[in-house]
Amino acid sequence: MPTPDIHAVELAETAAAAFRQVFGAEPEGVWAAPGRVNLIGEHTDYNEGFVMPFALPFYAAAAVSKSETWEFHSTYGNGDTVRADTVGSSVDDGVSGWAGYLAGVAWALNEAGYPVSPVRVAIHSDVPHGAGLSSSAALECAILIALADLHGHEIDRAEAARIAQKAENAYVGAPTGVLDQSASLLCTEGKVMFMDCRDLSREQVPFDLASENLTMLVIDVNAPHRHADGEYASRRADCEEAARQLGVPFLRDAPKHARLEDDRLNRRLRHIITENERVLDTMKILKGGTVAGIGELLTASHASMRDDYEISCTELDSAVDAALEAGALGARMTGGGFGGSAIALVETAAAAKVEAAVIEAAAAKGLRTPRIFVARAAAGAHRVA
Template sequence: MNDASAAFTAAFGSEPTGRWAAPGRVNLIGEHTDYNDGFVLPFALPQRVVAAAALSDEPGWAVCSDFEPEPVAFTSTGLGAVEGWAAYVAGVVWALTDAGFDVPPARIALTSDVPVGAGVSSSAALESAVLTALADLGGLDLPVADRPALAQRAENVYVGAPTGIMDQSASIRCEEGRALFLDCRSLAVEQIPFDLAAAGLAILIINSNAPHQHVDGEYGARRKSCEEAARILGVPALRDVTPDALDEALGKLDDDVMRRRVRHIVTENQRVLDTVELLRAGRIRDIGPLMTASHASMRDDFEITVPEIDVAVEAALAAGAYGARMTGGGFGGCVLALIDAADADTTTAAVERAYAERSFTAPTAWMATPGPGATRLP
């Protein structure tokens, strides 16, 4: 990651006021439950987007990034015309303005080491870093608990990506050494202890490097199917279908695809609750089977995995992982494997061999520990 302060100086010829950072995230468990008013359990990655920023004497905003060193400038009258990566920045300005905030004119330089297209929410990290910087620079009266919804609105309405609230909540509200238990209906959060090192464990993140096909049409189709099922079942959201009532609910649905989508959401919500209970009790190893069951549900019922992802899960489990699952929206991205910390190299090697046998593009892997959410850097 290039130094954001140096990038700022190179682009704008002066020093930034400060630097603000926001992390990417992985979801330990709870996939596609967020837009069904359900439960999720993400944690923040060490990889972050850093925004070096300063107030501007000129009206409007100028931003440069690793993607484009030449600054992109826009004003409040031209907000609707911003495209590409800069749209995420313009979206944050728009969301703040639309919420009634007086957004300060600013110059921003962005650098990042969050993998793009890997399902670890690089876009939410960018939005969260920019939002945090603008809130501080402008002295905005914007409680931290209210910030994820504004960042989500930037992505949903301005950029046009139909994501749930989890990504921005994780990037803004996570704490070091903990997973964020988020109720996506009430937006209540609980910081769940997740001290992997103390248990001699690690989360190995395996980037499948498969062509990421998080196609809006596929994601949107599943969301629409869930919403239609909730309408047929007469509930506000699938979160309101309990496991005990699942069989009865499935009997009311004529479409087999819709039944499988519903089954995933209902069982996945319960897996999140079960995982939280185990972590509260300090039983980290015991969450492994829940992770693996979550993956099977995503593969068979929600149908959002790809061969590279499934092979990575199978190889990690065969190498001794306690559990493994895809994380993220699907159709590519990353796998999480819960392993003994000493087994990182052997697990990685097992996945690499399985990929080579199938002529897949080689995966990349790293160990992750839960990091902090958005913050101003020293």
């Protein structure tokens, strides 16, 4: 078993303590899965394109033991404990909210031929909720590896990502691609992961910010995901229609210079084509041994998401613009859009200046104060105790 992330160990201790308090026994083990930042490659995953995420040092930790009934406890929110008898039997198990992500994984594992029986779970997570950093995927992946280990199932991590995605798509009802779960399960410490979403082939690419005196800021703009579910589904439907009109299975297969008569669909197409190109260009630059050179690609990605894919918002645009004006080498929104987070690649000496500029810009526009933190590429999902 790989050495657990130190922060994951701290979260695991809290999850285990909650388990003991609620259930009056020791858990059989504790597993943790991280949130993620997508360096570049947005909305390309469900178009079978390319992505480059890395795991964040924020985790969902799951303390778990086998049981006679399904019981899910969470330390956040209202500290709820959800009990259910029929978890894993169908998508109509009746479990919703945060517990639905856990129940959905049990259902998806059973559907995939990996039978699981009831467990008790205590969840503790510090992945920022609503920030576009995959807090839901962290929950799914933590419980998935826990259930697999407890029931003796050896599941390839790429297959596990598909199973977790099915839980979110079919059980929870969110039409997401496979990026988030793949990042949580497959990323490695100190690396950004290039992944082909068609076959889930991947390459771990060195991401050494410190050697170039660079810092990656993550800017949670502290804005609600306005219309996120409906708009996300709308963008996916646009891509499917564009692919149908072009006669290709996915927009990843569209010719580079393809055009459509419908302006909206043409802009969606243009974003996917150019975003895939930006991912490939980013990988080449990083493999060439430099990080600073990807700045312009990050900024171009944001412009494409703002103008062609139309998934940005006032808060994200303010953060990106302020960061660039303050000297960031590149900046972009990250995640599904309509709220969430942005990232900014900055020289370490200028990090404080960029952070201050982003906060000041938000205040000047009457926006909520962003939460800003330094990101590092952390370890993917693993057993902690």
